[in-house]
Amino acid sequence: MPNILVVEDSPTMRQLISFAMKRISNSKVVEATDGVDALKKLSSEKVDLILADINMPVMDGLKLVSLVRGNPIYKDIPVIIITTEGAEEDKKKAIAIGANAYLPKPIQTQELIKLVNSFIGG
Amino acid sequence: MDRETSIIKKADEFLQIFKKGEEFTQELLKENEKLRFRVAQLEETIERSGDEGKVRLYEERIKSVEGELNSLKERYKQVEEENKDFAAKYVEVEEENNNLANLYVASYQLxxxxxxxxxxxxxxxxxxxxxxxxxxxxxxxxxxxxxxxxxxxxxxxxxxxxxxxxxxxxxxxxxxxxxxxxxxxxxxxxxxxxxxxxxxxxxxxxxxxxxxxxxxxxxxxxxxxxxxxxxxxxxxxxxxxxxxxxxxxxxxxxxxxxxxxxxxxxxxxxxx
Incomplete structure (x- = not known):
């Protein structure tokens, strides 16, 4: 059962993504409200995929990606960035830091599910 | 003398009767030959007409199989079209489902x-x-x-x-x-x-x-x-x-x- 960590400060968006992820067969969703909360969840749960927003309080998504990539335990976990920042340079920056994919908001649920499946092999 | 003449006469008569018998026999043999030939011809015709019937039967069979094949091909096409429709409908329903989920979450949050x-x-x-x-x-x-x-x-x-x-x-x-x-x-x-x-x-x-x-x-x-x-x-x-x-x-x-x-x-x- 793949474990998906959804890191998003907006409760609406978090619920929306989680709702979509729960529809992927056999997947479990863990929610975090920011980067720091995500690191806490990572230390207590085995995570197979991270879906993270960029603009979040306390710790943003890019900082989270760089910390995940710098940690030998979490460095191989794929990260998908879901953000309102749709510019090409924002995407390049996120990919350079270590994000595996970049999805600008507003997201199409089908597109997100397809992308997630390509990482967790659903 | 008279007796000799009568014997000769009788012998002639007998010879004529014999010749007639021979001719009749010849005619019978010819007729027999003709009939044999006719029987052989008829047998051949019957045999040939039997093959044609089989051919006709096979042709009809082939026609009906071809018909079945065409109707199957037609059905296959229809099923393929239906499959395409179902696939498109599935995508549509899935999209609608996602939209409804989004609307549900939005109204739930509100x-x-x-x-x-x-x-x-x-x-x-x-x-x-x-x-x-x-x-x-x-x-x-x-x-x-x-x-x-x-x-x-x-x-x-x-x-x-x-x-x-x-x-x-x-x-x-x-x-x-x-x-x-x-x-x-x-x-x-x-x-x-x-x-x-x-x-x-x-x-x-x-x-x-x-x-x-x-x-x-x-x-x-x-x-x-x-x-x-x-x-x-x-x-x-x-x-x-x-x-x-x-x-x-x-x-x-x-x-x-x-x-x-x-x-x-x-x-x-x-x-x-």
């Missing part, structure tokens, strides 16, 4: 709290994340002054949004008519607080309590989809009731606190 500021925050979240708006404002109707007053903004300062008089300008007219406004140019370069690209009335039945004015969209948002229009109508209804009830609740809470404080003050024993 009615999850009675805190006025929290409801406004949720409205902003929905407009940013689900519609893809970059700059927008929520303006609520002030009954006393008959004006639309900005109460929340995203991407622009609250101070940059002027109040709008009921029935005047785009926002004022949307509030008056209760109908959404969509500009033809949704990717306008310049920003004007008086000219939103989209303006949605917040309605409780026919009563407009405010509007959502969108001034610009995220760069990646190229056009409005069907789900956007559904979200607009959801916002027009659910956001309006959520905002209205939370505002009433917050006001009544405030009044209750004031009355409670007043009562506490009255209950206090007078100081000597």
């Amino acid at each position: 009615h999850s709290t009675l805190d006025f500021n929290e409801v406004l925050k949720i409205v902003l979240e929905i407009v940013i994340n689900l519609i893809g708006a970059e700059k927008f404002a929520v303006l609520l109707m002030e009954e006393k002054t008959n004006e639309l007053v900005p109460v929340a903004t995203e991407g622009i300062a609250l101070a940059d949004i002027p109040k709008a008089r009921f029935g005047e300008g785009i926002a004022g007219n949307v509030a008056k008519e209760g109908e959404s406004y969509f500009s033809g140019d949704i990717h306008r370069e310049s920003f004007s607080a008086d000219e939103p690209i989209v303006c949605i009335p917040l309605k409780i039945k026919e009563h407009v309590i405010g509007v959502i004015a969108i001034y610009s969209l995220l760069t990646q948002k190229e056009k409005f989809s069907n789900i956007d229009y559904e979200l607009f109508s959801l916002l027009a209804g659910h956001a309006a009731t959520a905002i209205f009830s939370s505002r009433l609740y917050t006001q009544s809470e405030r009044k209750l606190t004031t009355i409670q404080s007043f009562l506490d003050l009255l209950k206090e024993k007078p100081r000597r």
Whole structure:
């Protein structure tokens, strides 16, 4: 059962993504409200995929990606960035830091599910 | 002499009879030969006509098999078409399902709290994340002054949004008519607080309590989809009731606190 960590400060968006992820067969969703909360969840749960927003309080998504990539335990976990920042340079920056994919908001649920499946092999 | 002549005569007669017999036998043999030939011919005809029947039978069989094959091919085509239709319908249903899930989450969130500021925050979240708006404002109707007053903004300062008089300008007219406004140019370069690209009335039945004015969209948002229009109508209804009830609740809470404080003050024993 793949474990998906959804890191998003907006409760609406978090619920929306989680709702979509729960529809992927056999997947479990863990929610975090920011980067720091995500690191806490990572230390207590085995995570197979991270879906993270960029603009979040306390710790943003890019900082989270760089910390995940710098940690030998979490460095191989794929990260998908879901953000309102749709510019090409924002995407390049996120990919350079270590994000595996970049999805600008507003997201199409089908597109997100397809992308997630390509990482967790659903 | 007479006896000799009679014997010769009889012998001649016998020879003639014998010759006739021979001729008759010859004729019978010929006739027999003809009949044998005819029988052989008839047998051959019967045999040949038997093969033709078989050929005809096989031909008919082939024709019917070919017919069956054609009808199967036709059915296969039909099934293939039906499959394509089902696949397209599946994608459509899946999309509809996703849209409904989005609408469910949005309305669930809108009615999850009675805190006025929290409801406004949720409205902003929905407009940013689900519609893809970059700059927008929520303006609520002030009954006393008959004006639309900005109460929340995203991407622009609250101070940059002027109040709008009921029935005047785009926002004022949307509030008056209760109908959404969509500009033809949704990717306008310049920003004007008086000219939103989209303006949605917040309605409780026919009563407009405010509007959502969108001034610009995220760069990646190229056009409005069907789900956007559904979200607009959801916002027009659910956001309006959520905002209205939370505002009433917050006001009544405030009044209750004031009355409670007043009562506490009255209950206090007078100081000597």
